[in-house]
Amino acid sequence: MLAGILVAGILVAGGVVYFVNAESALLVAERGNGSAAPPVTARQADASPVSLPTAVERTPAIAPGLLTDQAASRKRAGPKAKSGNPTEKLFTDDPEPPGASDAMPERMADAGGSKPSNPDSGKSAAANKSTPAPNAAAPPNVTPEPPAASPEETAAIRKLLAAARSSLGERDFSGAEDELAQATLEATSPKLLDEVARFELLAGYYNDFWNAVRQHLGQLNAAETINVNGEELSIVEASPDKIIFRAAGKRHEYELGKLPGKLAFWLAKSWLDEGEPPSLVVLGAYHALDAKGDRQQARELFEQAGAKGLDVRLLLTELDANMNDK
Numbered sequence: 001m002l003a004g005i006l007v008a009g010i011l012v013a014g015g016v017v018y019f020v021n022a023e024s025a026l027l028v029a030e031r032g033n034g035s036a037a038p039p040v041t042a043r044q045a046d047a048s049p050v051s052l053p054t055a056v057e058r059t060p061a062i063a064p065g066l067l068t069d070q071a072a073s074r075k076r077a078g079p080k081a082k083s084g085n086p087t088e089k090l091f092t093d094d095p096e097p098p099g100a101s102d103a104m105p106e107r108m109a110d111a112g113g114s115k116p117s118n119p120d121s122g123k124s125a126a127a128n129k130s131t132p133a134p135n136a137a138a139p140p141n142v143t144p145e146p147p148a149a150s151p152e153e154t155a156a157i158r159k160l161l162a163a164a165r166s167s168l169g170e171r172d173f174s175g176a177e178d179e180l181a182q183a184t185l186e187a188t189s190p191k192l193l194d195e196v197a198r199f200e201l202l203a204g205y206y207n208d209f210w211n212a213v214r215q216h217l218g219q220l221n222a223a224e225t226i227n228v229n230g231e232e233l234s235i236v237e238a239s240p241d242k243i244i245f246r247a248a249g250k251r252h253e254y255e256l257g258k259l260p261g262k263l264a265f266w267l268a269k270s271w272l273d274e275g276e277p278p279s280l281v282v283l284g285a286y287h288a289l290d291a292k293g294d295r296q297q298a299r300e301l302f303e304q305a306g307a308k309g310l311d312v313r314l315l316l317t318e319l320d321a322n323m324n325d326k
Contacts, residue, residue, distance in 0.1 A: 153187075202315055228263055241255065298319055302316055
């Protein structure tokens, strides 16, 4: 009944659909009956089945929920970067991509724009405005000269100095100290202050002289014999403020302030480093101020010290003033 009539048949085999003509369908039906397949004719060889689907098209259906998981996975991974410059930002709110800082210019100041301000620049500018230039002319600092001493003041100060010299000449150290202090308080003019300082310098050396005498006295021993200018003195007792000795069969006792000039000078000279400029000045101070001293000998000693490098100009000036008081 099927013979001679062209019909389209559908043969399903192994899940693959083939489109065949009527003759092919007849052959398939005969195989089903167990008969041998006739030889393939030339027409049959030319008839090709429809192209099979590709592997992608054969992908089985996706299980439920798989698409949702894949979408979530892509969302967690973030958007896919475009090809090209790897440092280009995809969105304006993206973080700075790695390596972006390398593309920045090395010197931002050269690219224009304002430079960062220095918080101390304002202070420095203000300080420079307030500070005058080094070469700016400063107002002259004129110190008014002190007024010259009046004749009354001059006479009063020189009278006090003369009294102090006289006290030292008599070895009244306490009285000389009071008179010198009074002169220092009352002197106001530079000239009078120089005169007070000059006398104080010489009086200091004179005090050194008597300190040398006192120390030497403290080193003398009883029964010791000393030779003072060719005269032998046998020590009976000695202390810094007193000496008792025997000379030419007589006993002699002196307090420090009453020592004979020759003995005092010998004690100081033997104690000091003889020939040194300071020692010469100390010995000269005795002759310059002591009542038993020799003013000419004082001048010679001061000049010897000056020849050895010591500045003795003030001492010589004071020596002249002391001689004028006599």
